[in-house]
Amino acid sequence: MEFPHPRPIPTRATSALATLICLLTLGGCGGSDDPPAPTSGTPASLGCDDSLKTEFKPDADTTVLLVKAFQKGDPLLLTGAATDATPVAGSDLCMVKLSVGPGNAGPADAPSTTSGIGMEIWLPAKTRWNKRIHVLGSGGWGGGVETSTTQLATLINASGSPAEIAASEGSVSASSDTGHTDRLHGGSFAMSPDGSINSAGWRDFSLRTVHELAVKTKALATAYYGSAPSHAYFDGGSMGGRQAMQAAQSYPADYDGIMVAFPAMNWTRFITAEMYPQIVYQRDLVDNGIPIPTIAQLDFVSNTAISSCDMVGGQHMGYLIDPSQCRYDPTRDATVLCPGVDGNGGVRGTSSSANCVNLAQASALNKIWYGMTADGSVPDPAIDNGWDTALSSSRRWYGTSRGTSLYDAWIRSLSPTTNVNASPGGPFTIASDVLALNLQDPTMAESNFVNATGNGAARWKRLSYAELSHAFERGISLQAAFSNIDANNPDLSAFKARGGKMIHYHGLDDEAIPPQGSVDYYNRVTSKMGGLSATQSFYKFYLVPGMGHGFNGYHNGSANPNAIPAFPKREELFAALQDWVENGVSPDSLMARASSPAKSMPLCAYPKKITFVNGDPFHASSYTCS
Incomplete structure (x- = not known):
């Protein structure tokens, strides 16, 4: 790999x-x-x-x-x-x-x-x-x-x-x-x-x-x-991105410039919620004698979601430019439901594919896309697709975007036994570790977790939705004991006051860390720091369509292996950060590119979005940021 x-x-x-x-x-x-x-x-x-x-x-x-x-x-x-x-x-x-x-x-x-x-x-x-x-x-x-x-x-x-x-x-x-x-x-x-x-x-x-x-x-x-x-920079992605946020929040004098890639901030929150797909499988499917969807089934439904939402300028992009606008619902799609399966809205399955799904499996995928809830409930995607509603006591965390690989195809293509989030083979072990640490019970984890009081025994499989929600709350309550591992304080006033600059980016097809967590944080910073203009004077955030999870490993994170999204060059992002810190040049114009075949896409500083105007949908000149 x-x-x-x-x-x-x-x-x-x-x-x-x-x-x-x-x-x-x-x-x-x-x-x-x-x-x-x-x-x-x-x-x-x-x-x-x-x-x-x-x-x-x-x-x-x-x-x-x-x-x-x-x-x-x-x-x-x-x-x-x-x-x-x-x-x-x-x-x-x-x-x-x-x-x-x-x-x-x-x-x-x-x-x-x-x-x-x-x-x-x-x-x-x-x-x-x-x-x-x-x-x-x-x-x-x-x-x-x-x-x-x-x-x-x-x-x-x-x-x-x-x-x-x-x-x-x-x-x-x-x-x-x-x-x-x-x-x-x-x-x-x-x-x-x-x-x-x-x-x-x-x-x-x-x-x-x-x-x-x-x-x-x-x-x-x-x-x-x-x-x-003369200048100091911190450069981190994933957990390193969480460290980058921690530096800005807790040690604002340490670094002049901070590069943040798909940060694992909200650590106990999003990682505990990574267990949710597995609990959905256990409670909704296994308990009822229904098979967990195979990798082929996950890909079949995910790629159908892509093809239903990826049209730009009359052409299929092969991945989603803006997954927040996709409301695809497999429970109402006869083409993915097995023959004779009664779906929602009076739909009856007609799929001839060996990878068709039944209604319970289709409903499970809607839950996974929506994200963790306290009781396993999920709204109709036509009303709320997981990007519309704020977090609450009933809605705990965000789900994987529609069209994103549900098991991280990129990792598994090189390490077939590695599981991420909704993998049919079990949980991502970091998630089961965090669950064990939240509950101070090592047996909740997988076998990789060892302790003198007991080793991991996969007891997470017995958890109800309510018990997983309790573990989520427990992680939040232990923030002081965990030395503020969530690193989600929106007060960056000290970092701004010392002249610090920060660039933060997150792929919209991140298989491991839902990008909505970064969106939520930036919105909270904007509110705390006096509005968008005041925030963007020192901190800019970009969402990158099609990009998956892997620091300096820009790759297609969608479920479509043939998609070729345009990505920013990482050395260009770092050069932009240096130019901002050392020369005061704000990174207002950033570009994503693919070379084979040649494609380009503008990167828009959030909350602006990439918006198609006209022309070739694979060329940056056809878009604007609005």
Whole structure:
């Protein structure tokens, strides 16, 4: 599996394992290939050797674990022999690994026991530093090898890794392990061995990592080059996007510019709600002896939804430009209902497809598209398709947009056992982890979750709609104990006052995080910050039609594998952020493009929408933002 991305780390062959790990963590792989801006840095006393271990001591909790110099073309390895798949250094670099304590004491074999936050920082040659810091967010539950003295994190974040950014841009770049090293057991680190909340682990994961990454990277750069950086940027998608929001909300002085991609903000809310499709399957189908829809059935109905709503200028786009306008209802569509099935509105099924659905299966899909409710109810899509009604005590969270892959076809094409949201094979394990943590019951999770009081036993299958709603409320009530993991505070006044700038974008066909959550947040910020004009003076938000979930991995997120949406180039987005921060140029005109075949689409700063005027619907000149 491989993300489309700008200039990668030079490599002898594509590292499929590295990109697969990056993908399965839902992000954490970012970067830009802005040309380097060499500067004549002032020589500093710190060298790229073991002397740095004793000479760099920013505080009592920070330990330098490893320092290693790489020359241009060197394999990016600490041990072992290079292969054709081993990335190589794009220029002369200095790599420094740090551990930032105090961590969390406990039994050696407990996932909650840690030594602190691990960081891997890459510094370009002193004559090439462009005076910028460009650090990256993490993905999924984090974890990593930043504290390992035998492995490099850049081998995991192979697409746009800190090593690549340092080499190609000339920026100092860094990544973190979010305070723990365990990548196998998901959210297990956040539960203490006695089953209680691991407050230290939550604090490092939610809050300290994003701040310490700024503090330590700036301190090391200043010490190494002999002068302080002029600008600092945070760049994160998915969980890294949540970190980006946390930086703006909680540490507004840390970063001048923040790039936010499909953020996993509202963490306990949207992730708990990711269990909803599975509860719909269990309660509405399995309990009544009705099969869960297969992948082929999900695709059949989803593609019918696309074809019913994707006409622009008399042509089928193959994906939805604006899913908020699609009110497709499979319970009233005879062409997807099996022969003889009585649907709603007097419709009788006529489908000849082997992938036809019965009424209960069609109704289940309407529920999944609408989103989580406290009682499993769903309105008629003609009245409310899931984009019309605000959240409430009965409507808990948003659903996947019509036309989006319901099981994340992109991930499963490369990792067939990976489940996301409405996957027939079971839940996304991050969702079952969060459920277990909300309820402080490890047995609710899947088997990947381990704890001394009991391991995951998939007891989520027994939950009623009301019990899932209780777990949702429980997660909200535990925000203080979870160190404000939701990162959804709309008050960005301090970030604005210090001159910070932020670009936020979200794909309308995001398979993992419903884009409505980003829409809801931006609306709340606009209300809190004094209106749209005041907000857009420092924070702009874009919705990208057809784009799925995967940091720096722009891909078609729709259920139609033949769709070719136009996407923005990520290096152009980052360049726009830099231009806004450093030159005051507002990113008012952004473009999405596809090259084969050639297509283009304007990106409209929300709340404006892409609106067809006339002409070729696959060309940007045929649209306006209104």
